[in-house]
Amino acid sequence: MVYENPDGVRIGLEVHVQLNKLNTKLFCGCSTEYHDSEPNTHVCPVCLGLPGSLPVINEKAVEYAIKIGLALNCSIVEQTQFHRKNYYYPDLPKGFQTTQYDFPIAGEGRIIIEGEDGEHVVGITRAHMEEDPGRLQHMGSIDRSKGTLINYNRSGMTLIEIVSEPDMRSPKEARRYLDKLRSILDYLDVFDGDLEGAMRVDANVSVHWGERVEVKNISSFKGAERALLYEIMRQKNHIRRGGEIVLETRHFDEARGVTISMRTKEEEHDYRYFPEPDLVPLRVADRVPKVRETLPELPDAKRERFMEQYGLGETHARALTTEIKVANFFEEVAAKVDPKDAAVWVSDILKGELNYRELSIDAFTVEDIVAVVELVTANKITEKSAVEIIRTVLDDGGKPQEIVEAKGLLKVEDDIVATAVDEAIAENPEAVADYLGGKEKSLNFLVGKVMQKTKGRADAREAREKVLAKLNE
Amino acid sequence: MITKEEVEHVGWLARIEIDAKESDAYAEKLNSVLDYFGQLDEVDTEGVEPTYHVADIVNVFRKDEVTASMPQEEVLANTEHKQEGNFKAPKIM
Ligand SMILES: [Zn+2]
Numbered sequence: 001m002v003y004e005n006p007d008g009v010r011i012g013l014e015v016h017v018q019l020n021k022l023n024t025k026l027f028c029g030c031s032t033e034y035h036d037s038e039p040n041t042h043v044c045p046v047c048l049g050l051p052g053s054l055p056v057i058n059e060k061a062v063e064y065a066i067k068i069g070l071a072l073n074c075s076i077v078e079q080t081q082f083h084r085k086n087y088y089y090p091d092l093p094k095g096f097q098t099t100q101y102d103f104p105i106a107g108e109g110r111i112i113i114e115g116e117d118g119e120h121v122v123g124i125t126r127a128h129m130e131e132d133p134g135r136l137q138h139m140g141s142i143d144r145s146k147g148t149l150i151n152y153n154r155s156g157m158t159l160i161e162i163v164s165e166p167d168m169r170s171p172k173e174a175r176r177y178l179d180k181l182r183s184i185l186d187y188l189d190v191f192d193g194d195l196e197g198a199m200r201v202d203a204n205v206s207v208h209w210g211e212r213v214e215v216k217n218i219s220s221f222k223g224a225e226r227a228l229l230y231e232i233m234r235q236k237n238h239i240r241r242g243g244e245i246v247l248e249t250r251h252f253d254e255a256r257g258v259t260i261s262m263r264t265k266e267e268e269h270d271y272r273y274f275p276e277p278d279l280v281p282l283r284v285a286d287r288v289p290k291v292r293e294t295l296p297e298l299p300d301a302k303r304e305r306f307m308e309q310y311g312l313g314e315t316h317a318r319a320l321t322t323e324i325k326v327a328n329f330f331e332e333v334a335a336k337v338d339p340k341d342a343a344v345w346v347s348d349i350l351k352g353e354l355n356y357r358e359l360s361i362d363a364f365t366v367e368d369i370v371a372v373v374e375l376v377t378a379n380k381i382t383e384k385s386a387v388e389i390i391r392t393v394l395d396d397g398g399k400p401q402e403i404v405e406a407k408g409l410l411k412v413e414d415d416i417v418a419t420a421v422d423e424a425i426a427e428n429p430e431a432v433a434d435y436l437g438g439k440e441k442s443l444n445f446l447v448g449k450v451m452q453k454t455k456g457r458a459d460a461r462e463a464r465e466k467v468l469a470k471l472n473e
Numbered sequence: 474m475i476t477k478e479e480v481e482h483v484g485w486l487a488r489i490e491i492d493a494k495e496s497d498a499y500a501e502k503l504n505s506v507l508d509y510f511g512q513l514d515e516v517d518t519e520g521v522e523p524t525y526h527v528a529d530i531v532n533v534f535r536k537d538e539v540t541a542s543m544p545q546e547e548v549l550a551n552t553e554h555k556q557e558g559n560f561k562a563p564k565i566m
Contacts, residue, residue, distance in 0.1 A: 022537055029540030039558040040548045044540075048548070059534035081525055088488045090562040095487075136565060149559035152548075270486055280533050281525045 003116035005169045008208040009232055012125075012166035013174060013224075015181060016159050016200045018132060019064050019191050025156035026131050027055030027098065027279075034153035035195060047131075047156030049094030055278055061158045062105070064190045065129050066284060066291045068160055069106025071184050071298060072124050078285040080105045082129075082276040090150050091133035099161075101273045104128035105284065111184070112300060113176045116169060122177050123165030132157035135197075154197070166204060166212070171228035174203070178221045179322070183299050187324045203228060206245070207235045214249045215259050227252040231259050302327055310339035319347045325361050326351065332366040337373045345373050345386075353390055368393055371400040382459045385409040408457065417450065417458045421466045424449035435471060443467065475503045 020032055028046035045053035069076050083101035109124035134155035138145040162181065168174045178201065182193055191198055201224045206212040215231055218224045235245055250259040297305070299321050306317040306327075320330045320343065333342040350369060354361065372389055375381045381389070381404060392403050404410055424446050425432055435442040443464070450463040480499045484491035491499065545558055554561040 024535075024537050024539050029535070029538060030542045031539045038545060040560070041545050041558075042542050043548055044542050056533060056535040058537050060537035062534070079525075079531070086486075088486065090560075090565065136562075137559070138564065145564045147556075148562045148565045149556060150562055151559050270482075275525065277527070280528060281531050283531045 001117050003169060005116075007232065007236065008206075008210075009169050010166040010204075010206045010209065010212070011168040011171070011174045011228060012204040012212075013164045013168070013177060014202040014204075015162045015164075015178070016132075016202075017068075017162065017185060017191055018195075018198050019061060019158040019160065020195050020198060021189065021191050022058060022060055022064065022158055024058055026058055026061050026129070026158040028156055030156065032157060037153060039149075039151035039153060042153040043155065048152060055098065057279060057282070058158065061129065062282060062284065063287070063291055064158075064188075065105045065127070065160055066288060067188055067295065068162075068185070068190060069109065069127050070288070070292055070295055071188055072106070072109040072111060072127060072162065074106035074109030074124055074127060076106055076284065076288050077103050079103065079281055079283045081281040082279045083273045084276050086272045087270070089133070090148060091136050091155070093134065093152060093155065097131060097133065098276055098279070099130035100128035105282075111164075111177065111180055113173060113180050115173055115176070120167075120173065122167040122173075125163040125165055127160055127162045130159050130161060131155070132159045166206070171225045171232070174228055175221060175225045178224060180299070182221070183322050183324075187296055187298055189296075189324075203231075205231045205235070207232055208239065210235075210239075211245045211247050213245065213247070215252050216249060216262075217254075218252050219254060223252065223254050226257055227259060230257060234259065296324075306330075310334055310343065312340070312343050316343040316347050319351065323361070329361050329366060333369055333373070336366075336370045337377065341373050341377060345369060345376075349387060350390060353387075353394060357394060359394065363394060364390075368400055375400065375404065380404075380411055381409050382411060411457060411459055411462075417454060417463060417466060420450045420453035420458070421463070421470050423453060424467070425470055432471065443471075446471075475500050475507065 022032055024030060024032060025047055028044050030042045030044050030047055032042075034042040046055050066076055080100060080103045082098050084096040085099050085101070086096040088095055104126040106124075106127035108126070111122050111124060113120050113122055132154050134150055134152040137149045137151065139147050139149060164177065168177055178199075182199065185191055186193060193199055197219070199221075201218040201221075203215045203218065203224065204212045205215060205228060213231065213235065215227050218227050231250070238245060249262045251262050252259050302321040303314075303317045306312050306321060307314065310317075312320070321327045326346070330342060330346045333346055336342075346369065350364060351361075354363060357363075369390075372386050375389075376383055376386045385404075385407075388407070388409065389400050389403050392398060392407075393400065398406075428446060428449065431442040431445050435446070446467050447460065447464045450467060451458060451460060454463075477493075477496045477500050480496040480503065481491060484496070549555045549558070549560065552560060
């Protein structure tokens with residue numbers, strides 16, 4: 001199957017990733033743990049750009065940037081440097097942003113995603129380092145606000161901007177690209193994606209291979225898919241009405257789910273890029289081999305290994321390796337029970353229950369899921385009871401063994417079932433005769449009697465088999 | 474050649490109001506600066522390695538260790554435009 005891309009859609013994404021797991025900002029020693037702090041309490045002369053202050057780059061930030069570049073299969077530049085990108089905006093106290101221009105730390109690379117027609121390669125154009133601006137908060141709604149409040153706590157945080165080629169052909173592929181990127185970055189342990197503003201997206205979108213429109217300020221992945229769907233529809237409608245798509249920048253209004261044209265747009269030459277004189281160039285080539293050694297096994301490689309080592313199918317292997325935490329959890333479970341059982345219970349059942357409750361894998365312990373799987377495989381509880389135990393642990397707490405006892409979920413002993421079967425048959429000769437005479441329904445009646453006698457604790461399928469066996473004796 | 478319009482455009486980029494008289498004056502001054510750079514352009518640099526920085530050093534790094542930030546009062550000390558610990562600016566569209 002080849003995806004024909006009927007609307008000629010091309011999507012390229014620019015993702016800003018905030019390296020919030022660093023202890024300090026990019027060019028100063030201010031702490032990065034500002035999320036629960038008062039405004040303007042994590043700032044210093046450097047990140048405020050006060051006269052006479054001098055930035056010094058965070059060595060670890062450079063290592064992280066190289067690590068990200070390598071994980072995205074990018075070439076790492078021999079020597080890199082910073083530029084000043086000049087624009088005047090209140091979130092940028094210096095009047096310029098320190099960023100990389102002609103020598104980004106990471107050059108061309110690629111990511112493989114599940115595309116519309118199987119595996120699809122998305123090219124990475126570049127990944128470069130820059131500082132985050134401060135945060136603006138409009139007083140009231142954006143068009144009626146009385147003013148803007150500015151908090152510089154975020155100013156100077158390390159950002160990596162990852163720019164893709166316009167290789168995505170649908171909002172769905174864009175979403176998959178973002179998910180894959182997030183997955184890789186989680187594996188690298190360079191950021192906490194759950195923190196506010198950890199990943200922000202700008203998109204370039206064109207239809208019918210036409211002119212591209214830039215959509216800015218998308219703050220979530222769900223938002224990205226919605227923004228793209230809206231923008232593609234808008235462009236197609238505009239063309240159908242005889243309009244022409246022009247190069248422009250639009251703002252995504254998350255609340256209304258629409259994109260709005262921004263009236264003024266600074267052109268690239270308006271930014272008047274020039275080399276940052278306060279920072280010396282970085283020669284990073286000789287650091288690359290060392291950073292490469294710190295690279296973990298990445299999602300694609302882990303998926304292959306799970307299929308090989310545990311004999312899992314592609315679907316299970318993929319579901320279990322998307323999140324590093326789930327992958328590690330699975331491996332711990334698989335060390336204690338049959339890996340295929342572990343895959344079913346972790347991937348199909350537990351993850352479903354967690355997703356439903358919007359919980360992460362941290363909400364369950366390896367020990368508890370192992371206990372549940374062992375109870376099922378030892379034939380002590382039914383699968384239905386196992387699911388009930390998992391739900392109870394999540395909703396009310398407690399240990400599987402206690403729940404089994406408290407709820408009386410243990411399957412009755414085989415001889416009790418056998419006795420119930422004998423009794424049911426002995427007490428209902430008419431039903432037995434009907435069944436032997438060809439009335440299939442009578443079997444259900446007898447099974448029902450067995451369930452009644454065991455107070456529903458026998459496994460229905462098992463009871464049915466036992467009744468059948470007895471009748472066919 | 475820098476024109477009056479370019480001066481006005483740069484003024485807009487910097488959010489500085491420049492009136493007609495000023496833009497004429499700036500255009501003239503900036504052109505004389507450009508003339509000087511034009512002279513530098515005539516220097517023969519054949520075979521000279523480009524320099525990326527005035528000082529011939531690379532790799533000045535800082536360890537990822539937290540140092541003290543400024544107290545909020547001090548951060549806001551130079552402005553009258555503040556509210557609840559934030560700087561306050563006119564509305565931004
Ligand atoms: Zn600082």
